[in-house]
Amino acid sequence: MRIVLISTPIGYLGSGKGGGVELTLNSLVSGLLSLGHSVEVIAPENSKLHKNNEKAKLYCVEGKDQISWQHQNYDSPVIIPDNSLLVGMLEKGLDIAKQADVLLNMSYDWLPIWMTQIVEKPFAHIISMGNESSVVSNLISKVYAKHPYNFAFHSKIQANDYPFIKKPTIIGNGFKLDNYIFQDAVNGPLAWVGRVAPEKGLEDAVYVANELGEKLKVWGVKEDETYALKIEKSFPQGTIDWMGFVSTNELQVELGKCRVLLNTPKWNEAYGNVVVEALACGVPVVAYKRGGPSEIIQHDQTGYLADPDDKKNMLSYVKIIERIKRKKCREWVEKNASTDIFANKVVNWLNKVIKEYKSK
Ligand code: UDP
Numbered sequence: 113m114r115i116v117l118i119s120t121p122i123g124y125l126g127s128g129k130g131g132g133v134e135l136t137l138n139s140l141v142s143g144l145l146s147l148g149h150s151v152e153v154i155a156p157e158n159s160k161l162h163k164n165n166e167k168a169k170l171y172c173v174e175g176k177d178q179i180s181w182q183h184q185n186y187d188s189p190v191i192i193p194d195n196s197l198l199v200g201m202l203e204k205g206l207d208i209a210k211q212a213d214v215l216l217n218m219s220y221d222w223l224p225i226w227m228t229q230i231v232e233k234p235f236a237h238i239i240s241m242g243n244e245s246s247v248v249s250n251l252i253s254k255v256y257a258k259h260p261y262n263f264a265f266h267s268k269i270q271a272n273d274y275p276f277i278k279k280p281t282i283i284g285n286g287f288k289l290d291n292y293i294f295q296d297a298v299n300g301p302l303a304w305v306g307r308v309a310p311e312k313g314l315e316d317a318v319y320v321a322n323e324l325g326e327k328l329k330v331w332g333v334k335e336d337e338t339y340a341l342k343i344e345k346s347f348p349q350g351t352i353d354w355m356g357f358v359s360t361n362e363l364q365v366e367l368g369k370c371r372v373l374l375n376t377p378k379w380n381e382a383y384g385n386v387v388v389e390a391l392a393c394g395v396p397v398v399a400y401k402r403g404g405p406s407e408i409i410q411h412d413q414t415g416y417l418a419d420p421d422d423k424k425n426m427l428s429y430v431k432i433i434e435r436i437k438r439k440k441c442r443e444w445v446e447k448n449a450s451t452d453i454f455a456n457k458v459v460n461w462l463n464k465v466i467k468e469y470k471s472k
């Protein structure tokens with residue numbers, strides 16, 4: 113198959129601003145290449161693919177980022193800036209897709225989904241967020257009525273956010289296991305990983321660390337500086353150990369030394385890459401029972417699921433984290449979320465999308 117992949121129009125690949133989509137895209141490229149498919153990636157200027165993905169052709173496009181939907185009101189209209197990056201990436205995609213079998217879109221936005229109705233090529237969409245926008249959700253509903261195969265979701269819980277999707281295609285996610293080394297570090301520090309933004313609920317993890325009289329190691333882009341500062345000021349100085357945004361390789365070495373990852377989203381997380389990355393290193397996870405993480409973590413086996421927003425409940429699980437066998441965490445990832453498993457699911461799905469177009 114020849115696949116044209118369109119990245120997120122928020123931040124270049126490697127910036128961290130695109131969140132989990134950046135890693136998902138690289139995992140997918142790697143899995144598709146190893147299955148023998150040809151992949152062309154369209155991404156913002158300055159983007160880099162992970163090494164070993166060099167066989168994929170990368171086209172970089174210059175332009176102005178979209179505003180992420182989780183930081184707009186649910187009823188906000190679609191905004192397309194002058195010199196729009198999204199428009200530029202779609203134009204490039206259409207241009208090179210002439211020779212391709214399918215266009216695969218990874219940006220959560222209105223325009224690419226709308227184009228499904230007018231573009232001759234099969235146009236498939238990996239929906240990377242829950243229902244964050246009425247205009248996007250209503251459009252998915254409309255397009256889904258005509259093209260029911262064209263949408264895939266990372267988790268069942270995420271797909272439930274779109275009640276009109278009757279039989280959702282669930283593709284999970286994939287992780288290159290060689291990039292994560294298992295560590296049996298039962299006495300390490302507490303970890304938190306993610307974009308530092310209100311929907312990620314960092315304050316609840318800092319609360320847990322403070323109650324235990326420990327530091328919390330925090331990795332990720334400070335997307336919202338004011339929010340980061342506000343949390344820092346609400347707790348004793350030094351409770352947060354800011355580690356910055358680092359490469360997957362650096363992240364996994366340090367994360368693997370931690371005894372637990374705290375995952376505290378306040379929104380319906382579509383999947384939760386960082387949860388699986390921790391498990392891949394052997395680090396159990398305590399998360400709120402909400403969104404993708406509640407489908408990934410096996411309560412009592414690979415971590416614990418606390419009642420949503422109940423930080424005391426979360427604290428009680430962190431206190432008994434040594435009961436979790438770290439080997440089981442790694443095993444879950446090997447059996448459920450390798451790049452090969454992920455790419456195979458995506459290929460099966462894309463074959464259905466292409467077949468549907470051919471039958472029309
Ligand atoms: N991440 C990273 N380096 C860091 C912190 C985070 O590469 O120092 C990546 C992490 O690997 C993950 C992404 O940031 O892929 C966060 O994705 P997630 O799905 O957890 O949340 P999102 O940002 O998409 O809401």
